[in-house]
Amino acid sequence: MNEGAGVTTGTANIGVVGLAVMGANLARNLASREGNTVAVYNRSPERTRTLLAEHPEAGFVPAYSVEEFAASLARPRTAIIMVQAGAATDAMIDALVEVFEPGDIIVDGGNAYFPDTIRRERAVRETGINFVGAGISGGEEGALKGPSIMPGGSDEAWQTLGPILRSIAAVAEGEPCVTHIGHDGAGHFVKMVHNGIEYADMQLIAEAYDLIRRGTGMSPAEIAEVFAEWNRGELESYLIEITAEVLRQEDAASGGPLVDVILDQAGAKGTGAWTVQTALSLGVPASGIAEATFARSLSSHPEQRAAAAGLPGPAVAPALADPAAFIEDVRQALYASKIVAYSQGFDVIRAGAAEHGWSIDLGAVSRIWRAGCIIRAQFLNRIAEAYAAEPGLPLLLSAPYFAEALGRGQAAWRRVVAHATGAGIPAPAFASSLAYYDGLRAERLPAALVQGQRDFFGAHSYRRVDRPGSFHTLWSGDRSEVEV
Ligand SMILES: NC(=O)C1=CN([C@@H]2O[C@H](COP(=O)(O)OP(=O)(O)OC[C@H]3O[C@@H](n4cnc5c(N)ncnc54)[C@H](OP(=O)(O)O)[C@@H]3O)[C@@H](O)[C@H]2O)C=CC1
Numbered sequence: 001m002n003e004g005a006g007v008t009t010g011t012a013n014i015g016v017v018g019l020a021v022m023g024a025n026l027a028r029n030l031a032s033r034e035g036n037t038v039a040v041y042n043r044s045p046e047r048t049r050t051l052l053a054e055h056p057e058a059g060f061v062p063a064y065s066v067e068e069f070a071a072s073l074a075r076p077r078t079a080i081i082m083v084q085a086g087a088a089t090d091a092m093i094d095a096l097v098e099v100f101e102p103g104d105i106i107v108d109g110g111n112a113y114f115p116d117t118i119r120r121e122r123a124v125r126e127t128g129i130n131f132v133g134a135g136i137s138g139g140e141e142g143a144l145k146g147p148s149i150m151p152g153g154s155d156e157a158w159q160t161l162g163p164i165l166r167s168i169a170a171v172a173e174g175e176p177c178v179t180h181i182g183h184d185g186a187g188h189f190v191k192m193v194h195n196g197i198e199y200a201d202m203q204l205i206a207e208a209y210d211l212i213r214r215g216t217g218m219s220p221a222e223i224a225e226v227f228a229e230w231n232r233g234e235l236e237s238y239l240i241e242i243t244a245e246v247l248r249q250e251d252a253a254s255g256g257p258l259v260d261v262i263l264d265q266a267g268a269k270g271t272g273a274w275t276v277q278t279a280l281s282l283g284v285p286a287s288g289i290a291e292a293t294f295a296r297s298l299s300s301h302p303e304q305r306a307a308a309a310g311l312p313g314p315a316v317a318p319a320l321a322d323p324a325a326f327i328e329d330v331r332q333a334l335y336a337s338k339i340v341a342y343s344q345g346f347d348v349i350r351a352g353a354a355e356h357g358w359s360i361d362l363g364a365v366s367r368i369w370r371a372g373c374i375i376r377a378q379f380l381n382r383i384a385e386a387y388a389a390e391p392g393l394p395l396l397l398s399a400p401y402f403a404e405a406l407g408r409g410q411a412a413w414r415r416v417v418a419h420a421t422g423a424g425i426p427a428p429a430f431a432s433s434l435a436y437y438d439g440l441r442a443e444r445l446p447a448a449l450v451q452g453q454r455d456f457f458g459a460h461s462y463r464r465v466d467r468p469g470s471f472h473t474l475w476s477g478d479r480s481e482v483e484v
């Protein structure tokens, strides 16, 4: 039976392909906006049927084949794909290209590795169809109520898409959380870095929890109250808020805290690793994001953890003289490390924009992250202010507000990292953020010695502090210096 038979075709002004958690909620969000009629299609028809049955109010136009989907859309067609990243996205793009026409727009709203988006945009453009890679953040709730949206693609496609995306995006201080990030893969690039920062933020919060729990012996429910309190101050953010919720949750089966029965192996779908790979290839030291990504990897090697379980650690953990003061230290260390994570993330975006010829407005990026997305936070207002005051800011953490906050928090930060080290509690994101801060502010770095070593074994040469040029010491000869 053709389940689409009987529906009016060509009337939907927008379509959604892929009706899992993100696609279904985005389709409902679109349908709830004045003037929209939304066509929906999913590879497995069950999802389409379920969505229709559960949300008759949305007035969806269902399609059970890509041909039917194309026919249900008014021309020029606009469709948003929300399917699994990778091969599934390629398969859906190929299928839509077969049934769409020049001038139509295909939007990939899923997470995609930006080089894939650049490749797809180029290939689809050849057919005369517009392709837009748009990062969408906010999870299930954001997709439904208003996500933060990071579209790339052409100016022409943005003319059509802009009003639709503005109508469904979250709103922060009266501004929709969407902006045309830049051409081809720019949108997915920025979404990738958003997720890298998300990894760092989550890891820092997890380390804060672990330090407090192991240091003070407080229960998860008690620590939830600490996070709830922090959420009323400068750390106010969605991730802090949901952390309190998770820590408060009791497990029905054991009667204890849910967090204690969740297997301690963190999953990852790839965006953190993409950010780190990209940062490495751009030469940007995104060390906090890297540590957060590696911390998930370390957690997910049970065989290695079992092999290391008997290795010695500190015999006696240092006692905390003042647990309340320690908790305040952790709060300050978390804020300082968070500044580092965001500063590094914005560095990756700046370097990526330069490398790929994108003109990315970093202030606009910070503004569209203020609501709707997973890293939404009060803090983003401070970043927006920093870029408004100095759009060409070379280093976010050197902006007056952040420099002052780091200066205020650095003593507590050091105490926390020292305590973690002394107690044998892993705090890789806290420690690496502090090392990054100290590395940046150091008058002189041991990189000079590294250069000497490189010159010794590979005649790689070095530059001198006292005169221009490149030099090499004749290490295996008379050790005199020559200019090269
Ligand atoms: N979940 C989240 O919080 C967020 C997810 N994203 C991104 O949004 C996208 C959608 O995420 P989510 O809703 O979680 O869904 P999933 O990533 O779990 O993907 C499931 C969807 O992909 C479809 N699919 C899988 N393989 C194929 C294929 N070969 N051909 C056609 N369709 C296929 C499924 O169809 P079928 O029903 O037939 O299996 C289903 O509709 C992903 O790219 C994800 O990375 C972005 C932000 C947040």
Ligand SMILES: O=C(CO)[C@H](O)[C@H](O)COP(=O)(O)O
Pocket (backbone or CB within 6 Å): 111, 136, 137, 138, 139, 195, 198, 267, 268, 269, 270, 271, 272, 374
């Ligand atoms: O994009 C997202 C949020 O912004 C997705 O939730 C993504 O799946 C999170 O990444 P991971 O699964 O690797 O933790």
